[in-house]
Amino acid sequence: MDAPIIELTGVTKSFGPVNVLRGIEFRAYPGKVTALVGDNGAGKSTLIKGLAGVQPYDGGEVRFDGEPVELTHPRDASRLGIEVVYQDLALCDNLDIVQNMFLGREETVAGTFDEGRMERQSSEVLRSLNVRTVKSVRQKVASLSGGQRQTVAIARAVLKKAKVVILDEPTAALGVAQTEQVLNLVQRLAAQGVAVVIISHNLQDVFKVADYVSVLYLGTMVAEVPIAQTTYDDVIGYITGSKTYTPSGAGA
Amino acid sequence: MTANTPNTTALIPEPQNDLIGSGQEGGVADQFRAWGSRLRQGEMGALPAVAGFVVLSLLFTFLSPYFLTERNFANLLTQAAELVMLGMALVFVILLGEIDLSAGVTGGLTMCIWVVLTDVAKVPWFLALLIAFAAGLAIGAFIGFFVARIGIPSFVVTLGLFLGFQGLELIIIGTGGNYQIQTPAILAIMNNNLPVWGGWLMLAIFVALSLATSLWDRSRRTAAEVPNGPMALVWIKSGALLVLGGIAVLLLNQNRSSSIIAIQGVPIVVPVVLTVLWLGTFVLDRTKFGRYVYAVGGNAEAARRSGVNVVLIRFLVFVICSFLAVGSGLFSAARVGSIDATAGKDIVLSGVAAAVVGGVSLFGGRGKLVHAAVGALVIAVITNGLGLLNLPSGLNNVIAGGVLILAATIDALSRLRAGGSLFRR
Ligand SMILES: Nc1ncnc2c1ncn2[C@@H]1O[C@H](COP(=O)(O)OP(=O)(O)OP(=O)(O)O)[C@@H](O)[C@H]1O
């Protein structure tokens, strides 16, 4: 099996007296989709905010490509090639698709924008993800549908040549067709060699795209299994705490 | 908010190559149709304000024989200059959804400092002016620090300064004090004109700048092999600028004096304001700083996560606003010809009104400098026209207020019709 590109050991995080993450183990592999599941408030978003550097962990170790790293600022994550597509998407409605995709890393010539090059690259990335529904890359993001917005957010990560793309509930607000589109996108990302981490409450989606599933229960990682070695019912059991995962038993 | 709004670019033909469209495809007619569809979706920009300006001008032309004269046209421009400047200053903070209530008195206070330095302390006027602008920067940095760093709402900080600076003006000038401005160079800004050829040169420079930036944009798009809009559109834009600007310069170059000494030429303040407008627009549209101003105004959290230094951007807009506000104060002082302890007290809300009338959103993220400039002209034309009609001066504010509410209503309704919510942010 491949070496993990991301490896967390004993990661902790608390907000005042509340221990949200209590010594987490977590791995993600290049070219694979790892699903992160768990009930509301289990700590999934907190876990990935740590990886993104926006809300640093209190303790524990993060290894990237085998090397221990510090993630205390979004810049740290960005430099390593970790990109997060947040639950709330974090797009600027008043800017167009190109402007959103390049926000924070605009291409300039003599201090002024090279709009042509930015537009070209945005267009190419969207095409490489087989996006067909977007008519113009100069549309304001406010005018896009939920699925299209998700697409732009993901394309943004691809544009940055991300090695790890983390998606926080990318299909939560989407209809059937748009969910399908986004899941396709997720698989295409992994096929390009990106390590994809997807948070989802929808186990059907998880079983459709994931290679591994990691289950958080009240701030502890209770299971980390290849999807082929587990079942729908087992995962529900881990999520609700009614079943405990035993690594040795999984292979039986 | 994520509802499917009609696609602006649905009207534009599919791109020919393997790229996604960029809204540039098709001919002039397609581009105009796309523009029309954007208007219907509520992206009207300064159009309602331009229409308002035209309607009001026609109305006053009809009501007063003095309105449509070369002399009044020049008067209108000089009267509007301080408001245009203040409106543009405020756009920077309004784009972040912030406000600077002290912008007017910042202009007033720094002019008080200037006049006392030149008149009493006998500091050379130019050095004193540098000190005044530096004081503006310091005031902006003060506001920026408290808003961006400490996190106090800008309304509160600048309301405090609005009150405090009025007190400082009184302390510096003394109650009832009034300083005549002795410096010819300062008075010249508002009272002197460019030579006739200077007006034409100014027009040529701005048309050339507009054409050059358009062509430069096109060359970079060509280099990146993305489609360019029809070249005809560039000619139409430059042509319109040339014709409208040409008419304005021609009018201002006529002798508008009623005595033997000729008064003609473009008032000096006009190229000054246009230069600020052009530079500011350039920065907002084409540099990272400008883009980040819009990004922070649209979604500060998204900007932060993209690595934008939100605190710095928020700090800088207040510095820019206060700096430009000094310019507005300078215009005002030069027009009146004297400075007293109430300088700049009344103008700030008109400046905010100018921005809103022009189509700048108080919620942030939406608007341009030119919007504030057009809005300011609308408000100035009301003041100017009513003055010619000899109507009670109270009416001035009543009508300006009505126009403000009307402008905001048009904006809200156009958005509502486009399927948005009236209470959208
Ligand atoms: N900034 C914060 N301050 C205090 N408590 C917080 C903060 N952020 C998260 N929490 C708490 O940490 C816990 C885990 O939150 P988190 O958002 O990580 O859950 P989640 O697994 O993403 O849930 P969901 O599925 O609802 O998105 C919750 O109890 C939440 O209230």
Ligand SMILES: [Mg+2]
């Ligand atoms: Mg969450």
